[in-house]
Amino acid sequence: MVRIDTELLSKRRVAEGYFELRLRWPSGAGAPAAGQFLTLRARGGGDPLLRRPFAFASHDAAEDEATLVIQERGSATRALATLEPGAKLDLLGPLGRGFAFPERGTEPVLVAGGIGVGPVLFLRASLDAAGVASRFILGARTAALVPESLLPRGAGVEVRTDDGSLGTRGTAADAVAALPRDARVALFACGPKPMMAALDRIAAERGWPYQAAVEEWMACGVGACMGCAVPLKGGGYSRACADGPVLDGRLVKWD
Amino acid sequence: MGLNDATRAPVGAAPEPFAPDLSVRIGPLTLANPVGVASGTFGYGEEYAALLDLDALGAVYTKAVTVEPRAGNPAPRLAETPCGMLNSIGLANPGLVAFIRDKLPALRARRFRTVVNVAGAALDDYVRVVEEIEAAGGVDAYELNVSCPNVKSGGMAFGTDPALVALVTEAVRRATKRALVVKLSPNVTDIRETARAAEASGADAVSAINTLVGMAVDVKTRRPRLAMKTGGLSGPALRPVGVAAVYRISRAVKIPVIGLGGIATADDALEYLLAGADAVQVGTATFADPGAALRVLEGIEAWMRQNRVARVADIKGLLIE
Ligand SMILES: Cc1cc2nc3c(=O)[nH]c(=O)nc-3n(C[C@H](O)[C@H](O)[C@H](O)COP(=O)(O)OP(=O)(O)OC[C@H]3O[C@@H](n4cnc5c(N)ncnc54)[C@H](O)[C@@H]3O)c2cc1C
Ligand SMILES: Cc1cc2nc3c(=O)[nH]c(=O)nc-3n(C[C@H](O)[C@H](O)[C@H](O)COP(=O)(O)O)c2cc1C
Ligand code: FES
Numbered sequence: 001m002v003r004i005d006t007e008l009l010s011k012r013r014v015a016e017g018y019f020e021l022r023l024r025w026p027s028g029a030g031a032p033a034a035g036q037f038l039t040l041r042a043r044g045g046g047d048p049l050l051r052r053p054f055a056f057a058s059h060d061a062a063e064d065e066a067t068l069v070i071q072e073r074g075s076a077t078r079a080l081a082t083l084e085p086g087a088k089l090d091l092l093g094p095l096g097r098g099f100a101f102p103e104r105g106t107e108p109v110l111v112a113g114g115i116g117v118g119p120v121l122f123l124r125a126s127l128d129a130a131g132v133a134s135r136f137i138l139g140a141r142t143a144a145l146v147p148e149s150l151l152p153r154g155a156g157v158e159v160r161t162d163d164g165s166l167g168t169r170g171t172a173a174d175a176v177a178a179l180p181r182d183a184r185v186a187l188f189a190c191g192p193k194p195m196m197a198a199l200d201r202i203a204a205e206r207g208w209p210y211q212a213a214v215e216e217w218m219a220c221g222v223g224a225c226m227g228c229a230v231p232l233k234g235g236g237y238s239r240a241c242a243d244g245p246v247l248d249g250r251l252v253k254w255d
Numbered sequence: 256m257g258l259n260d261a262t263r264a265p266v267g268a269a270p271e272p273f274a275p276d277l278s279v280r281i282g283p284l285t286l287a288n289p290v291g292v293a294s295g296t297f298g299y300g301e302e303y304a305a306l307l308d309l310d311a312l313g314a315v316y317t318k319a320v321t322v323e324p325r326a327g328n329p330a331p332r333l334a335e336t337p338c339g340m341l342n343s344i345g346l347a348n349p350g351l352v353a354f355i356r357d358k359l360p361a362l363r364a365r366r367f368r369t370v371v372n373v374a375g376a377a378l379d380d381y382v383r384v385v386e387e388i389e390a391a392g393g394v395d396a397y398e399l400n401v402s403c404p405n406v407k408s409g410g411m412a413f414g415t416d417p418a419l420v421a422l423v424t425e426a427v428r429r430a431t432k433r434a435l436v437v438k439l440s441p442n443v444t445d446i447r448e449t450a451r452a453a454e455a456s457g458a459d460a461v462s463a464i465n466t467l468v469g470m471a472v473d474v475k476t477r478r479p480r481l482a483m484k485t486g487g488l489s490g491p492a493l494r495p496v497g498v499a500a501v502y503r504i505s506r507a508v509k510i511p512v513i514g515l516g517g518i519a520t521a522d523d524a525l526e527y528l529l530a531g532a533d534a535v536q537v538g539t540a541t542f543a544d545p546g547a548a549l550r551v552l553e554g555i556e557a558w559m560r561q562n563r564v565a566r567v568a569d570i571k572g573l574l575i576e
Contacts, residue, residue: 001305003545041543049490050335050542092306092545217333219340219542222306224298226318226347227333236326237347242302 001095001222002029008087009065014147017072018115019081023089025059025066030094032056032066034123035190035213035246038093039221042076051092052076053218055190055245057118057150058125069118069147095221096245099123099188099211101130106186106209108134109179111172111199113191117147119213119245120190124152139172139195173198181206189213189249197254204250212249216240275559276566277552279313279534281511282459284396284434286368286534288313289567290524290552293515293538294372294398294438295319295344299358300365306545310366311552316462316536317362319374319400322383324350329482334471339492339517340539341469343483346374346400351384355391368395370436373427381423385430396434398462399423401449414440414465417452428457436513439463439500446500447507454508462513462536463504464497490539493517498530505531505571519547521554528555528570 009022025032032038039051058067072081083089099119102108108127112120117138127134135156140146143166151157159167160175168175173195179185185206189199190213203210216228223242230238231253238247277288291314297303300315309315327347334341349357354371362369371394375381385397401414401423413419424437437453439446441464450461466487471480479485497516505512514532518524519540527535540547555567564570 003306047338048335049338049340049539217331219333219342219539220296220298220302221542222298222302222545224302224318225296225342225542226327226344227342229327229330229332229347231330237330 001093003090003092004029006089006091008083008085008089010085011081011083014069014150016144018145018147019070019072020057020147020150021068021070021080021083023066023068023091024064026064027061031061032059032094033098034126035098035119035211036094036096037119037221037245038068038091038095039218040076040080040092041090042079048074048076048079050219051221053095053221053241055119055122055213056094057121059122069115069121069150071115092221096241097243099213099246101127102132102186102188103209106184108132108186108188109176110134110136111139111176111187111189111191111195112137113139113172113189113195114141114145116190116192116213116215117150118190120188121150121152123188128152128154137172137175139175139191140166142166171195171198173202176202187211187249190215193254196249196252200249200252200254210249211246212252213245214240214247214252215245273560273563275556275564277556277559279511279567281396281436281513281534282434283432284368284459286313288552289528289534289555290548291316291368291370291513291534291536292541292548293536294400295342296538296541299362300367300369301361303541303545307549311549312367313534313552314368314370314395315362315365316370316398317358317372318348319346319372320348320351320354320384320388321346321374321376322351322380324348324353331480331482332486334480334486336469336471336488337492339488339490341471341481341486341488342466343481343486345483351387355388359388359391359394362394363392370394370396370398370434372398372400372438374400378423378426382426382430385427389431389433393431393433396436396459397427397431398436398438399427400438400465401440414438414449415443417448420449421452421456424453424456424458434459436460436462438465439504440465441467441496441500441516447503450504450508450512454510458510460511460513460533461504461508462515463500464493464516467493467496489516491517491519491523494523494526498526501527501532502530518551519543521551521558524551524555525558525570528567529574531571531574533568533571
């Protein structure tokens with residue numbers, strides 16, 4: 001974990017309100033793993049006050065680069081979307097615990113919902129690099145919100161939209177439910193809570209392992225403030241930033 | 256040294272470098288410098304070890320320690336507000352036994368001064384936390400959190416009633432000879448009353464301020480943004496409230512005042528020191544800039560050099576009223 005001043009290399013619109021930011025990530029900063037995140041200070045001092053967390057969407061050690069996929073939501077992400085290449089970035093990372101590689105003999109199924117796409121793309125690339133085949137399912141409300149240029153190439157890539165404007169009509173969770181019940185699936189996911197909850201029900205019913213990247217409001221991002229509490233079914237909380245963001249999805253209380 | 260020593264300074268020579276004394280005394284304790292990191296914003300120190308030189312800090316005020324482990328309040332616990340934030344953490348901490356077992360050894364191995372923030376639901380809880388930490392070898396100082404707005408019983412219930420502040424302070428005073436700081440709540444009509452109660456009951460210092468009660472509503476969903484509905488406001492938005500509190504307290508008591516609330520830069524800290532503080536704490540600013548406290552310290556030192564102020568305690572005399 002380091003705090004570095006680095007620079008934006010390029011910015012590209014990848015879907016409606018979605019941007020891919022490519023930034024310098026020096027090797028001295030440590031190699032991020034899929035599921036890990038960084039925090040970023042949108043402006044020095046004043047509003048927005050707190051650093052904002054974003055998941056790594058890729059890392060290229062040879063080029064000293066990393067990417068983020070961000071969605072414009074509020075003040076910080078709007079400010080990010082207006083940055084031009086060369087802009088200075090105040091980053092802190094890599095933070096948190098990423099995805100663990102699937103057990104041998106399991107069939108990894110990667111599920112991304114909406115802006116949860118970044119860490120899932122990164123996981124897909126890491127599995128590809130390790131020669132592990134995986135299935136990739138992306139769910140979005142509508143075609144305009146699908147970052148098509150970022151979708152992995154190769155077999156086993158499926159898109160679902162709520163309105164059927166791209167791919168099959170339906171949700172990512174529907175696609176997972178349609179998988180053979182007796183398959184030895186290992187689920188990996190990041191997305192909105194209803195999707196994460198639906199995957200939890202499927203995982204519980206079929207006994208599938210389920211690694212879930214969670215999202216929660218953060219202040220410190222390093223495990224110090226207890227602000228990012230994620231409720232657990234058995235009572236108590238995990239810290240999204242330090243115990244997660246990748247947690248055992250079957251232990252999380254999703255609703 | 257040597258500033259007024261005309262006999263030793265050769266005529267025409269460059270002035271000797273001026274080295275201000277940054278140390279601060281809080282009762283029996285000497286802090287190497289006036290800048291600490293505030294309770295609840297810095298964990299138990301080690302969380303930030305990779306990001307700054309912890310031992311350069313004057314003090315680390317730990318997250319509150321309670322007798323029993325506390326899971327904390329429902330989520331969401333955080334919301335950002337204009338130039339500030341609300342939190343409703345709810346004193347989440349591993350409890351006294353785990354603190355002594357898992358956190359204390361690392362804290363004691365450090366050079367910075369450790370001030371354990373103590374909280375409880377009842378008077379006996381405060382005493383027990385301090386007694387057991389003392390029995391385990393102790394720490395440099397204790398800060399009584401009688402002012403947390405996030406717990407239903409205790410916390411602010413103690414902190415808003417001068418008679419109860421006096422009771423807690425007296426009881427803990429009997430349990431330790433170490434420096435005892437009472438952290439005051441701004442959620443009162445006149446903060447000088449609780450400050451005087453702490454002083455009269457044996458506190459070595461007061462720290463001010465804890466967070467102000469606040470609330471934010473998400474207009475789109477029509478729900479309060481915190482699960483607990485209300486929380487504590489911290490950050491720059493709080494600073495003028497804190498400066499005024501320190502100004503008034505410092506004119507009402509003789510014990511040192513540790514100022515906090517919205518400090519992010521050396522100028523912010525100097526506001527507090529000029530207004531009457533003897534030391535400061537940096538809280539929320541660390542979230543935005545993990546090195547904020549050390550930059551505050553550097554800036555205070557630079558200001559003291561520039562203005563040829565010899566001791567931190569001299570700064571409060573420089574306010575022009
Ligand atoms: C570990 C982690 C990884 C993340 N990765 C990504 C990523 O790869 N790409 C991406 O675009 N975003 C990601 N996010 C979410 C991102 O941090 C928020 O969108 C961002 O902080 C919004 O800041 P803002 O100032 O633009 O919006 P604000 O003005 O702060 O908020 C605008 C609205 O967005 C919603 N919102 C903002 N932050 C959160 C949050 N943390 N949880 C739930 N709702 C929120 C709220 O409804 C809020 O009203 C991640 C969050 C976490 C915790
Ligand atoms: C997330 C968070 C947790 C806190 N936890 C505690 C606590 O456990 N005990 C305490 O006395 N104060 C606690 N505080 C209050 C701070 O120590 C400090 O008094 C307050 O935040 C004002 O300072 P600041 O504006 O510099 O943050 C907490 C504050 C925040 C933001
Ligand atoms: S954001 Fe502070 S503990 Fe997770």
